[in-house]
Amino acid sequence: MTETGAMRPTRQRTAVVEALETCGEFRSAQDLHDLLGRRGETVGLATVYRTLQRLVEAGEVDLLRTEDGEAIYRRCSTTHHHHLVCRGCGRTVEVEGPAVERWTRGVAAEHGFVEVSHTLEIFGTCAACAGRVG
Amino acid sequence: MTETGAMRPTRQRTAVVEALETCGEFRSAQDLHDLLGRRGETVGLATVYRTLQRLVEAGEVDLLRTEDGEAIYRRCSTTHHHHLVCRGCGRTVEVEGPAVERWTRGVAAEHGFVEVSHTLEIFGTCAACAGRVG
DNA sequence: GAGAGGTTGAGAACCATTGTCAACTCTGTG
DNA sequence: CACAGAGTTGACAATGGTTCTCAACCTCTC
Ligand SMILES: [Zn+2]
Ligand SMILES: [Zn+2]
Ligand SMILES: [Zn+2]
Ligand SMILES: [Zn+2]
Numbered sequence: 312m313t314e315t316g317a318m319r320p321t322r323q324r325t326a327v328v329e330a331l332e333t334c335g336e337f338r339s340a341q342d343l344h345d346l347l348g349r350r351g352e353t354v355g356l357a358t359v360y361r362t363l364q365r366l367v368e369a370g371e372v373d374l375l376r377t378e379d380g381e382a383i384y385r386r387c388s389t390t391h392h393h394h395l396v397c398r399g400c401g402r403t404v405e406v407e408g409p410a411v412e413r414w415t416r417g418v419a420a421e422h423g424f425v426e427v428s429h430t431l432e433i434f435g436t437c438a439a440c441a442g443r444v445g
Numbered sequence: 446m447t448e449t450g451a452m453r454p455t456r457q458r459t460a461v462v463e464a465l466e467t468c469g470e471f472r473s474a475q476d477l478h479d480l481l482g483r484r485g486e487t488v489g490l491a492t493v494y495r496t497l498q499r500l501v502e503a504g505e506v507d508l509l510r511t512e513d514g515e516a517i518y519r520r521c522s523t524t525h526h527h528h529l530v531c532r533g534c535g536r537t538v539e540v541e542g543p544a545v546e547r548w549t550r551g552v553a554a555e556h557g558f559v560e561v562s563h564t565l566e567i568f569g570t571c572a573a574c575a576g577r578v579g
Numbered sequence: 580g581a582g583a584g585g586t587t588g589a590g591a592a593c594c595a596t597t598g599t600c601a602a603c604t605c606t607g608t609g
Numbered sequence: 610c611a612c613a614g615a616g617t618t619g620a621c622a623a624t625g626g627t628t629c630t631c632a633a634c635c636t637c638t639c
Contacts, residue, residue: 319605319616341595355619360596380514380626381595395556406552411545415567418540422529424569431565433549435558453585453636475626489588494627514595515626 318365326352327362328386331372336401337383375432393431399440406433452499460486461496462520465506470535471517471528509566529567533574540567 318324330343330350338346344359363384366372373387375394388405391412395404411431419427452458464477464484472480478493497518500506507521509528519528519537525546529538545565553561 321604321617323618339595353619357597357620358618361617376510376514380510380516382514395552395558397558398560404556408548408552411548414542414545418529418542419567419569422538423572424529424531424567425572425575426532427567427569429565429567431563433553433558433561433563435553435561438557438559441557441559455586455635457587473626487588491589491628492587495586 318369322352323354323358324362326354327359328366331366331384331386335386336403337373337375337385337396339377339381339383343384375430393433395433395435397437397440398434399436399443402437402439452503456486457488457492458496460488461493462500465500465518465520469520470537471507471509471519471530472535473511473515473517477518509564512568527565527567529569531571531574532568533570533577536571536573 326347327343330346330352331338334343334346340360340363341356343363344354344356347354347359363372363374367374367384370389371386373385373394374382376382385403390407392405392407393411395406396402408431415429416427419425460481461477464481464486465472468477468480474494474497475490477497478488478490481488481493497506497508501508501518504523505520507519507528508516509530510516512532517535522539526539526541527545529540530536542565549563550561553559
């Protein structure tokens with residue numbers, strides 16, 4: 312029943328974490344699976360999903376959803392933060408906003424909501440991408 | 446080629462809009478389909494999806510995603526706002542935060558991002574749902 | 580009321596994600 | 610080392626939300 316299970320170090324888990332590490336940006340499970348395959352590291356798709364799930368639960372990986380609902384993952388710092396993501400190249404900047412955190416808690420409390428969580432993502436075009444076009 | 450197509454008034458479209466109107470909260474396409482069925486208004490599931498899609502494109506309906514990626518829809522005011530949503534019953538409060546708007550613009554500018562947009566949703570359990578359980 | 584073109588719906592198709600389960604791996608013990 | 614016990618893996622099946630297909634069906638216009 313304990314959630315603090317073993318989490319044994321296996322070849323597959325190491326491979327997934329490394330793929331996330333070297334990639335650096337948000338990627339889907341399938342992308343990571345393909346990436347591993349091309350790299351010669353054979354890891355079952357189900358295992359990729361399971362590992363990502365574990366990592367998300369452990370707070371070691373951030374999950375967010377694309378416009379069409381697909382889950383994408385990224386190795387992030389473990390403190391609470393949000394993202395500024397470039398629509399063009401995927402470049403991601405982690406941002407923090409204590410004032411925003413306070414505001415969301417206040418709004419929720421004000422309306423009697425408990426067990427509150429929130430999502431906040433900023434999308435835009437980074438300087439490099441903007442320059443490249445016009 | 447024009448996107449400003451006809452959008453003819455049909456029994457089905459009227460029914461979907463009315464369902465959204467009387468419901469008032471975020472609901473999935475399937476929920477709305479069931480709701481219509483129980484009400485005696487027979488509308489094909491595909492039609493419900495198509496209609497919602499159109500309404501979202503027209504800005505008349507807000508679309509957001511539950512934590513597990515399912516799309517949910519709601520008839521909202523047309524001004525910029527965010528949502529405080531109950532995970533249990535879907536009850537929704539529209540909220541505005543000028544400070545947050547300013548903050549996101551500032552953060553984006555600070556990192557040289559342009560064409561900035563953002564998403565911000567707060568999820569929780571409303572007082573009614575919390576009371577019902579605990 | 581006939582033609583042109585948008586609309587509908589039953590069912591198939593799609594596709595990301597999860598479940599199944601027998602084979603396999605790691606770890607500690609004797 | 611043998612070995613038991615528990616965690617892990619992966620090919621494959623299954624799930625479930627969403628979209629596609631296409632023939633039949635409305636709606637508007639002339
Ligand atoms: Zn992050
Ligand atoms: Zn960029
Ligand atoms: Zn809204
Ligand atoms: Zn509620």
